Amino acid sequence: MTPKSYSGMANVRENGDFTDFAILCExxxxxxxxxxxxxxxxxxxxxxxxxxMVEYMYTDDYSDPDEKSTTEDDTDGDNELPVLFLHTAMAALADKYDIQGLISLATEKYTKCLANDRDFAKFLDSIPNTYRMPTEASQPLREAAVEFARAEIRTAMNQGDSWHAIQERDIADNFVLGGARGCR
Structure with a gap:
């Protein structure tokens, strides 16, 4: 974010425009x-x-960061909450507190985000939360993540000479099998 953007953000906060959270200190x-x-x-x-999570308990839904975002001139996305990560964090919290409906909703929102935002880096950031949860609770999230990864790999392989590169035995062995050998 540029210094000008920070200045604009500070002015918006100081004016109280669009604030949606309060910190109480004494x-x-x-x-x-x-x-x-x-x-x-x-x-x-x-x-x-x-x-x-509390919002969900009262409304059976929770807001996505985009619904609450008020920083229209923040076009570089530095202050954007990682949406995919949020949904996996919501599922993990729901699992911890045994809120089954919230697990389902977080999984649904995660899956929709994967379909709408094909950003592989954001996807990778969401994976650790998914795999820290117990398998039973996270299975739908894991399935959505695996399907997304497979689709992205298929797309990459269909572009240019990627398919031919993967067919090379050494590349395929190192890329696929080599990674699998390191799995626990």
């Missing part, structure tokens, strides 16, 4: 933008996830 209330502070601090990110 007698002082500091209005902030959840999307900004969550992107900068894992503590506030976790609070954002817990807040969404």
């Amino acid at each position: 007698e002082e209330r500091i209005d902030v933008h959840r999307v900004v502070i969550s992107g900068k601090s894992s503590v506030f990110y976790r609070a954002s996830v817990v807040s969404r």
Whole structure:
């Protein structure tokens, strides 16, 4: 983000425009933008996830970061909450607190995001949460992740000479089997 963007963001916060979260420190209330502070601090990110869990308990739904985002001039995405990661974090929290409907909703939202946002780097960031959960609870998330990865690999293989490269025995062995040998 450019210094000009930071200045604009600070002005929006100071004016109280579009703030959606408050930090209480002794007698002082500091209005902030959840999307900004969550992107900068894992503590506030976790609070954002817990807040969404509570939102689900009251509404049977939770807001996606894009629904709450108010930083229209933040076009480089530096302050964007990682949506795929959010959905896997929601599923993990739902598993921890045995909120079955929330696991289903988080899985549904995760799957829809994978279909709509083909960003492989964001996808990879979401994988650790999925595989830290117990297999039974995370199986639908895992299936969605595997299907997405397979589709991305198929797409890559159908572009240019990629398919011919994969057919080379040494490349295929190193890429596929070599990685599998390191799995536990």
